[in-house]
Amino acid sequence: MSELLRKNNPIIWCSGCVLYSILNQVIKNIEKEGLKEPVCVSGIGCAARSSGYFNFDSVNALHGRAIPIAEGIKRGNDDLNVFVLSGDGDLLAIGLNHLIHCSRRNTDITIFCADNQIYGLTGGQASPTSQKGEITKSSPYGAEFEPINIQKILMSNKNYFYARTNAYNTEHLLYCIKESFKHKGFSFVDVKMACLTEWIDKGKVKKILEIKDNFQKNYDYVEEIRELNDNEYGINKK
Numbered sequence: 076m077s078e079l080l081r082k083n084n085p086i087i088w089c090s091g092c093v094l095y096s097i098l099n100q101v102i103k104n105i106e107k108e109g110l111k112e113p114v115c116v117s118g119i120g121c122a123a124r125s126s127g128y129f130n131f132d133s134v135n136a137l138h139g140r141a142i143p144i145a146e147g148i149k150r151g152n153d154d155l156n157v158f159v160l161s162g163d164g165d166l167l168a169i170g171l172n173h174l175i176h177c178s179r180r181n182t183d184i185t186i187f188c189a190d191n192q193i194y195g196l197t198g199g200q201a202s203p204t205s206q207k208g209e210i211t212k213s214s215p216y217g218a219e220f221e222p223i224n225i226q227k228i229l230m231s232n233k234n235y236f237y238a239r240t241n242a243y244n245t246e247h248l249l250y251c252i253k254e255s256f257k258h259k260g261f262s263f264v265d266v267k268m269a270c271l272t273e274w275i276d277k278g279k280v281k282k283i284l285e286i287k288d289n290f291q292k293n294y295d296y297v298e299e300i301r302e303l304n305d306n307e308y309g310i311n312k313k
């Protein structure tokens with residue numbers, strides 16, 4: 076077990092949840108790249124629980140308020156490697172205003188958005204990344220609106236870093252994590268994943284492995300640095 080994982084705080088995610096993979100790859104990157112003084116800040120949600128699992132300085136903030144706390148920590152001590160690991164609801168719904176302004180200020184922090192397209196912790200309500208038509212607890216007739224385009228929002232800044240990857244391809248995930256930490260300035264990594272419990276309950280898949288296929292078969296991996304189409308994984312920065 077990595078020294079960077081807290082030993083006396085058992086992880087309480089559902090068994091088989093791919094949040095374990097995100098946690099592991101973040102730790103792997105910190106170890107491999109020798110990142111000094113990492114600090115994790117998160118909001119509230121399943122993904123946001125991760126700040127409690129790291130064996131280094133971390134803050135489990137209020138719902139939607141991870142970014143201003145992370146930004147304050149970074150501005151107080153520029154030597155720290157500050158990152159946020161939270162969910163799509165936490166970062167792109169209640170926390171969106173902070174995200175937009177922090178990206179505009181181009182503060183040198185890294186945001187990992189564990190994007191399962193719903194509010195997982197509270198039982199599966201629609202989030203800003205839910206696909207139009209998706210049946211959720213709060214949209215029984217299908218989500219009414221198109222998902223948010225966070226890539227375009229970030230691109231409205233002069234400088235930006237946006238990566239899209241998925242939690243099932245650990246090699247690509249690790250590559251995006253590495254590049255985002257290396258980037259000087261604000262960086263955002265959209266990590267696509269499923270809420271396993273939700274997908275099994277809904278009958279979307281029967282086996283865990285089928286979930287992985289869903290995040291591969293409709294997507295292409297792009298090597299060049301450029302704006303990504305909706306069905307592409309890669310890095311877009313300026």
Ligand SMILES: Cc1ncc(C[n+]2csc(CCOP(=O)(O)OP(=O)(O)O)c2C)c(N)n1
Nearest residue numbers: 119120121122138162163164165194195196
């Ligand atoms: C101010 C406030 N509003 C609402 C909630 C209830 N709440 C807790 S977590 C959450 C959404 C979490 O969704 P997401 O960020 O996508 O994380 P996930 O659980 O899917 O990882 C909500 C609405 C809260 N804790 N505080």
